[in-house]
Amino acid sequence: MIGRFAPFLISAILFASGCKDPVAFEEALTDQQLGGKTIPAASLSNGRQMYVRQCYACHGLEGDGRGPSSPGLRTAPRDLRLAKYKFVRMVGGDLPSDKMLYDLIRGGLHGTAMLPWDIQDDAMYDIIHYIKMFSPEDEGWRDPENEVGTPLVFSEDPWTDKAEEGIKRGKHVYHAVANCQSCHPAFATKEYIHSAFVAENKKPEFRDDGYYAARQVTEYSVNGVEQTNLPPDYTWNPMRTVKSGPEAKKNLYRVIGAGVNGTAMARWKGTLEDDDLWAVAYYVESLLDMKDTPAAAELRASLGSQGEFIPPSVESEEAGDGSADEVVE
Ligand code: HEC
Numbered sequence: 443m444i445g446r447f448a449p450f451l452i453s454a455i456l457f458a459s460g461c462k463d464p465v466a467f468e469e470a471l472t473d474q475q476l477g478g479k480t481i482p483a484a485s486l487s488n489g490r491q492m493y494v495r496q497c498y499a500c501h502g503l504e505g506d507g508r509g510p511s512s513p514g515l516r517t518a519p520r521d522l523r524l525a526k527y528k529f530v531r532m533v534g535g536d537l538p539s540d541k542m543l544y545d546l547i548r549g550g551l552h553g554t555a556m557l558p559w560d561i562q563d564d565a566m567y568d569i570i571h572y573i574k575m576f577s578p579e580d581e582g583w584r585d586p587e588n589e590v591g592t593p594l595v596f597s598e599d600p601w602t603d604k605a606e607e608g609i610k611r612g613k614h615v616y617h618a619v620a621n622c623q624s625c626h627p628a629f630a631t632k633e634y635i636h637s638a639f640v641a642e643n644k645k646p647e648f649r650d651d652g653y654y655a656a657r658q659v660t661e662y663s664v665n666g667v668e669q670t671n672l673p674p675d676y677t678w679n680p681m682r683t684v685k686s687g688p689e690a691k692k693n694l695y696r697v698i699g700a701g702v703n704g705t706a707m708a709r710w711k712g713t714l715e716d717d718d719l720w721a722v723a724y725y726v727e728s729l730l731d732m733k734d735t736p737a738a739a740e741l742r743a744s745l746g747s748q749g750e751f752i753p754p755s756v757e758s759e760e761a762g763d764g765s766a767d768e769v770v771e
């Protein structure tokens with residue numbers, strides 16, 4: 443590995459130590475077959491220059507995510523050799539399209555060191571081509587079997603004229619149909635959650651600290667140490683690919699639909715009915731809109747001050763299975 447990158451290493455160290463001129467790489471690059479396309483050497487060379495300037499500090503010379511600025515970054519920079527990405531998840535193929543990578547790098551990942559990069563189109567695509575070179579022989583972008591997928595298909599939003607109804611349905615889907623609060627916080631009373639489960643003919647369940655997120659393991663590691671992550675509380679934590687604004691619903695539909703690759707956050711498209719996926723996007727947006735407003739604290743306070751919830755007895759519930767009492771307390 444080091445062998446292939448050694449001359450590059452020397453020039454990059456010169457560069458990092460204050461040489462502001464374009465780095466003179468000694469190792470000429472050749473055309474490469476990456477993701478089923480032939481990428482010309484000129485694009486790769488330019489991408490390499492740009493990468494050293496903009497990305498190397500975190501993602502490292504070999505793309506291993508261990509650049510000089512990486513130690514201590516709480517969400518660690520991605521190991522680009524893996525060709526495995528959290529947020530550019532496609533359908534029917536392992537590899538993302540260049541356009542998906544472009545949008546990701548331009549948008550950045552909020553709440554992490556991965557800032558939005560405003561880089562000219564040509565240069566950006568050169569960088570995108572270059573980072574594919576980090577794949578080891580026959581893996582990732584260099585595996586001829588790996589295909590570029592297609593982006594998630596958006597169905598028509600059925601709630602445009604009835605947002606309130608969408609939010610209401612989304613709250614139900616969130617807490618009962620999908621049980622999103624098995625990882626994320628719950629945002630409804632225990633009474634609401636209990637009866638929503640019963641209405642779905644499901645056994646009610648509620649984590650002990652169900653108003654807080656439950657830390658999860660991921661498939662990513664740094665120096666052999668498995669990385670964990672916290673499912674966001676939308677009223678409080680930044681989301682990586684979603685911000686309040688006109689794009690919020692669409693971006694929520696996309697990220698909830700596609701899931702977050704290599705983490706506990708599953709792909710919900712296909713598991714939920716499409717109208718319900720939209721509804722949950724509406725609901726999560728309504729929570730996101732509370733962020734940094736008194737409404738978020740009020741919601742938290744009211745959930746925190748609930749009296750003890752005693753589930754109704756089984757006889758009074760048509761759909762109970764007799765075990766409800768043990769679960770919600
Ligand atoms: C200051 C540190 C830093 C710099 C500089 C940086 N990144 Fe990142 N990058 C990160 C972090 C941290 C993550 C992981 C975020 C996460 O997992 O939520 C990341 C993630 C990524 C991902 C993976 C996205 C995904 O969906 O998994 C790609 C691709 C990426 N960066 C490309 C780049 C490129 C290209 C550049 C240069 C233009 C760059 N980064 C510069 C810190 C950085």
Ligand code: HEC
Nearest residue numbers: 620622625658671672673681682683684697702705706707
């Ligand atoms: C098994 C655990 C689990 C379940 C169930 C779950 N999530 Fe997540 N979710 C996570 C984790 C972990 C993350 C953080 C991923 C990351 O940033 O690395 C996450 C992230 C998210 C994000 C933020 C995406 C971004 O751009 O940062 C949204 C929105 C979200 N989940 C919504 C939902 C909804 C809605 C449901 C139910 C339909 C759900 N989640 C169910 C674990 C879960």
